[in-house]
Amino acid sequence: MRADGGAALVVEGLYKSFGRLEVLRGIDLSVAEHEVICVIGASGSGKSTLLRCINLLEPIDRGRIFVEGDEITARGVDVNRIRQRIGIVFQAFNLFPHMNVIRNVTLGPMEALGLSRRDAEVRGMALLERFGLADKRDDYPDRLSGGQQQRVAIVRALAMQPDIMLLDEVTSALDPELVAEVLNVIRELAAGGMTMVIATHEMGFARDIAHRVCFLDEGVILEEGPPERIFTDPKEERTRRFLQSIIEAGRM
Amino acid sequence: MSIVPPGAPERYQGLPGGPYTPPTGDRGSRILSPFRAEGARGVWIAVLSTVVFFTVIGLGVVSSSGWPQIKEAFFDGQVLADSFGKIVEKFGRNVLIFMVAEAFVLLLALLLAVMRSLQGPVFTPLRILAAAYTDLFRALPTILVILLLGFGAPSLQIKGVPHSDIFWAIVALVLVYSAYVAEVYRAGIQSVHPSQVASARALGLSRRKTLRFVVIPQAVRRVIPPLLNDFIGLQKDSALVAVIGYTEALRQAQIISAATFDFTPYVALALVYIVITIPEARFVDWLVARDQRRRQVAGGV
Numbered sequence: 001m002r003a004d005g006g007a008a009l010v011v012e013g014l015y016k017s018f019g020r021l022e023v024l025r026g027i028d029l030s031v032a033e034h035e036v037i038c039v040i041g042a043s044g045s046g047k048s049t050l051l052r053c054i055n056l057l058e059p060i061d062r063g064r065i066f067v068e069g070d071e072i073t074a075r076g077v078d079v080n081r082i083r084q085r086i087g088i089v090f091q092a093f094n095l096f097p098h099m100n101v102i103r104n105v106t107l108g109p110m111e112a113l114g115l116s117r118r119d120a121e122v123r124g125m126a127l128l129e130r131f132g133l134a135d136k137r138d139d140y141p142d143r144l145s146g147g148q149q150q151r152v153a154i155v156r157a158l159a160m161q162p163d164i165m166l167l168d169e170v171t172s173a174l175d176p177e178l179v180a181e182v183l184n185v186i187r188e189l190a191a192g193g194m195t196m197v198i199a200t201h202e203m204g205f206a207r208d209i210a211h212r213v214c215f216l217d218e219g220v221i222l223e224e225g226p227p228e229r230i231f232t233d234p235k236e237e238r239t240r241r242f243l244q245s246i247i248e249a250g251r252m
Numbered sequence: 253m254s255i256v257p258p259g260a261p262e263r264y265q266g267l268p269g270g271p272y273t274p275p276t277g278d279r280g281s282r283i284l285s286p287f288r289a290e291g292a293r294g295v296w297i298a299v300l301s302t303v304v305f306f307t308v309i310g311l312g313v314v315s316s317s318g319w320p321q322i323k324e325a326f327f328d329g330q331v332l333a334d335s336f337g338k339i340v341e342k343f344g345r346n347v348l349i350f351m352v353a354e355a356f357v358l359l360l361a362l363l364l365a366v367m368r369s370l371q372g373p374v375f376t377p378l379r380i381l382a383a384a385y386t387d388l389f390r391a392l393p394t395i396l397v398i399l400l401l402g403f404g405a406p407s408l409q410i411k412g413v414p415h416s417d418i419f420w421a422i423v424a425l426v427l428v429y430s431a432y433v434a435e436v437y438r439a440g441i442q443s444v445h446p447s448q449v450a451s452a453r454a455l456g457l458s459r460r461k462t463l464r465f466v467v468i469p470q471a472v473r474r475v476i477p478p479l480l481n482d483f484i485g486l487q488k489d490s491a492l493v494a495v496i497g498y499t500e501a502l503r504q505a506q507i508i509s510a511a512t513f514d515f516t517p518y519v520a521l522a523l524v525y526i527v528i529t530i531p532e533a534r535f536v537d538w539l540v541a542r543d544q545r546r547r548q549v550a551g552g553v
Binding site: 052055057080081082083084087090093094095096097098108109110112113140142143156157160225 | 373447448450451452453454455456457458461465467469470472547
């Protein structure tokens with residue numbers, strides 16, 4: 001029996017500073033299996049840092065993180081093994097520009113999981129087909145549109161068959177007309193039961209897709225709850241003001 | 253004609269200007285050509301003015317009062333014909349020297365650059381070692397290192413160590429050029445954006461595999477032109493091996509020159525160097541252009 005009651009991801013008392021700047025000041029978060037959590041908040045509120053800490057891309061100062069009951073912040077854990085279980089997609093795609101699409105997608109499975117090239121390609125092609133990218137398999141990233149690049153980046157993360165996906169403002173670098181194709185991919189993942197933590201500025205999307213919304217403010221989760229409540233009846237004054245500014249900007 | 257390039261993302265297609273029409277003839281591909289704007293008439297003017305310009309200079313040189321002596325000392329047809337074959341033959345030794353040296357330079361330099369790019373306190377000694385190495389061998393004149401090792405190392409008569417002076421001369425070239433090339437590689441490694449490393453590590457790749465599959469391939473592609481620079485330098489400095497008495501092409505030219513009291517053999521060797529270097533430069537231009545073509549939308553970005 002696991003002490004956490006079956007949560008896919010648990011973050012306990014997470015602190016992170018860059019020099020004297022305290023970015024995360026005691027984050028507690030529990031994500032159930034198949035749950036989709038949207039993290040909203042102003043720029044600089046710590047959304048990206050939170051996701052990067054969960055993937056151990058940033059060393060944390062204090063706190064503990066559990067994935068499927070295993071503490072990944074314990075001493076002596078194999079960081080590479082942990083990252084294989086947590087997929088992350090970045091705002092700027094970060095595809096490998098010197099590799100074509102299929103090599104981007106198979107690199108992780110081949111070199112981190114030890115799959116043969118053939119098995120990795122079968123797995124990669126299945127995912128590319130599922131997201132309408134099969135004809136791009138031999139293209140280099142620079143030849144793709146932003147939306148296509150981001151979909152490839154999602155496929156690259158999925159090819160590792162992770163337990164959890166972290167999406168870090170994946171549509172923020174896209175032209176408006178390309179946002180939908182990426183959001184649809186994420187919707188499909190949610191429908192398929194993927195556990196996800198999504199940092200986003202797309203409030204309409206968050207309202208649609210999230211089981212729970214967390215409002216991050218100055219390094220703490222100030223308020224959380226189901227989207228219907230957070231977006232219509234926020235308890236906290238700061239949440240209200242943040243949502244008000246979003247509405248004024250015409251983004252909701 | 254539309255401003256939208258072929259292969260541009262779909263969102264750009266169908267913009268005002270109608271469907272894209274590829275340029276006719278080959279003018280579209282010669283964007284950098286100085287003839288482009290002027291058309292065929294411009295080409296003729298360029299050719300004519302160039303021919304006239306260089307003919308005047310050439311006639312001026314040839315008709316000057318000192319020309320017969322210069323011609324005899326530097327451009328003696330008979331000496332050229334007699335010496336060229338021997339020089340080319342000995343140049344084979346230079347080719348061997350710089351090819352062998354380059355192979356080791358590329359490996360040793362990459363090792364040094366990686367050592368110097370390692371992060372974390374554990375690797376401090378390696379970083380210091382690599383930095384000290386590059387500082388030392390960039391400071392020393394190549395000819396000094398060749399003399400030191402080429403004469404010095406064989407004279408020690410140590411068992412198990414080659415006594416051949418040419419072996420040590422190649423070692424000297426490898427040591428010196430590795431220091432330069434290591435810095436070129438290091439610049440390339442540093443130019444790879446940290447987000448690329450983050451991406452690879454996020455997939456669960458180890459540091460070593462991240463370097464091998466993500467950082468080094470991108471770094472090397474970016475530094476191919478400066479690598480060629482250093483390769484040409486090495487190629488030329490293979491002539492320095494002459495100082496330890498090894499008969500390579502320069503030494504051969506010197507011997508013939510001393511026997512004929514004529515400098516034409518040097519000119520012959522100069523021609524050999526020029527003839528092999530220019531195609532190399534064009535080859536690298538082609539490599540770089542091919543890499544860009546493959547990765548990018550034609551005319552876009």
